Amino acid sequence: MKTIIKYFFTFGLFLSFTACVSPSGNEKNSTAKNENVVAKNIIFMIGDGMSYAQIQAAETALNKRLVMNSMPVTGNVTTYSADKLITDSGAGGTALATGHKTNNGMIGMRADSTAVESLLEIFADAGKKTGMIVSCGITHATPAAFVAKDVNRNNYEAIAADIADSEKLHYFVGGGRDHFQKRKDGVDLLSKMKEKGWQIFDDLNEIDVQSERFGVFVADEHPGSAADGRGDMLPKGTALLLKKMSTNPQGFFLMVEGSQxxxxxxxxxxxxxxxxxxxxxxxxxxxxxxxxxxxxxLVIITADHETGGLTLVRGANKDYNKVRFHFSTRSHTSLSVPVYAYGPGAERFSGAYDNTDIFGKVLLVAGL
Ligand SMILES: [Zn+2]
Structure with a gap:
């Protein structure tokens, strides 16, 4: 069994840290027990492969409380797919995006191949601006589940075509340009998209804030890691999208994925x-x-599944005052994952339930 010894941590220092966000002050923002509360905007954040151990590991190594752990409401959800106890990101993303279980490898459709609507699509139909920002290719399983319909998550070029054809997506930031432009069928999807009013950029700094529809490709395939390549693209791009999308009087739906x-x-x-x-x-x-x-x-943070079977075990020489990271697999696991919620209607997300239940809760809180 492979054990990685890298990070140690002192409890005293850890406990002295105070959370950065204090959500309790503003009455308007509080998680009031008002059954009729309606959220105008939804920000749906997904940490791909992130369960409790990943969160605690980061807090241990960084020696501070994560901001997500300052959120007032927490729940936890089961992640199994229609055909497997251990899901992949296709079925996991589909459960979160559409409220339906599907088979591993499938996106945006039920196990019987019936295409189903995603939250993003339903919100677009309600007049809201929609967007996605991810630290992988925009054609990868999680973002694909919000826009594309395919029996196989690896059909990247078909998924790119679904994204290009979508009337429901307004903004995106991520990698994956080659699936739009260097295709086996020779079709240049980006020029087609430009004809439909899309503006396509290579860099966050190029964004034309007047544009009503844009995509930013930060990479031909996948963006680099945060430490080596993409830098602060995810937080910076998210802030830019929020600035842009919040100008819509009818609100917005933004999906943000920490893909790597x-x-x-x-x-x-x-x-x-x-x-x-x-x-x-x-x-x-x-x-x-x-x-x-x-x-x-309303802000929701959750995950599609856990990856790595991570746990935190005692340090070398039976030292119970230190912890080591210990991975038990190179694959996904069946562990449940956390849900964090903040904002109007957040209290509906407390407790233990299934990942497909998030969909209905979000629609209810949004009044749809
Ligand atoms: Zn994975």
Whole structure:
């Protein structure tokens, strides 16, 4: 069994840290027990492969409380798919996006291949602006589950075509340009999208804030890691999208994914995991700062599954005052994952339930 010894941690220092966000002050923002409360905006954050151990590992290594752990409401959800006890990101993303269990590998459809609507699509139909920002290719399983319909998550070029054809998506930031432009069928989806009013950028700094529909490709395939390549693209891009999308009088739906937490788990790489968790939590800080100021925004943070079978065990020489990261698999596990909620209607997300239940709760809180 492979054990990675990298991070040690002192309880005293840890306990002295105070959470950055204090959600209790503003009555408008509080999780009041008002059954009729309606959130105008939804920010749906997904840490791919992030369960309790990933969160605590990051807190241990960074020696501070994560911002997500300052959120007032927590729940936990089961993640099994329609055909397996251990889900993949296709079925996991589909459960979160559509409220339906599906088979591993499928996206945006039920196990019987019936396509189903996603939260993003339902919110677009309700007049809200919709967006996605991810630290992987935009055609990857999790973002794909919010827009595309395919029996196989690896059909990246078909997924790119679904994204290009979607009338429901307004903004995106991520990698995956090659699936739109260097295709086996020779079709240049980006020029088609431009004809339909999309603006396509290579860099966050190029964004034309007047544009009503844009995509930013920060990479031809996947963006680099937070520590090596993409830098602060996720928190910075999320802040930019919030600034843009919040101008819509009818509100918005934004999906944010910390995609590479999962890849660090697959690699059993502690340093990579901590960096990706820190990056995701920096993005949570941007989101909560926005939601706290806005007062009409529900923030949900959850995960599609756990990756790596991570646990925290005693240090070398039976030292119970130190912890080591210990991965038990290079794959996903069946562990349940946390749900954090903040904003109007947040209290509906407490307790233990299934990942498909999040969908209905979000619609209820949004009044849809
Ligand atoms: Zn994975």
């Amino acid at each position: 937490i999962d890849w660090a788990g697959h690699n059993n790489d502690s340093a990579y995991l901590v960096q990706e968790m820190a990056d995701f939590d920096a993005t949570v800080a941007e989101v909560l700062a926005f939601a706290q100021h806005d007062g009409e925004t």
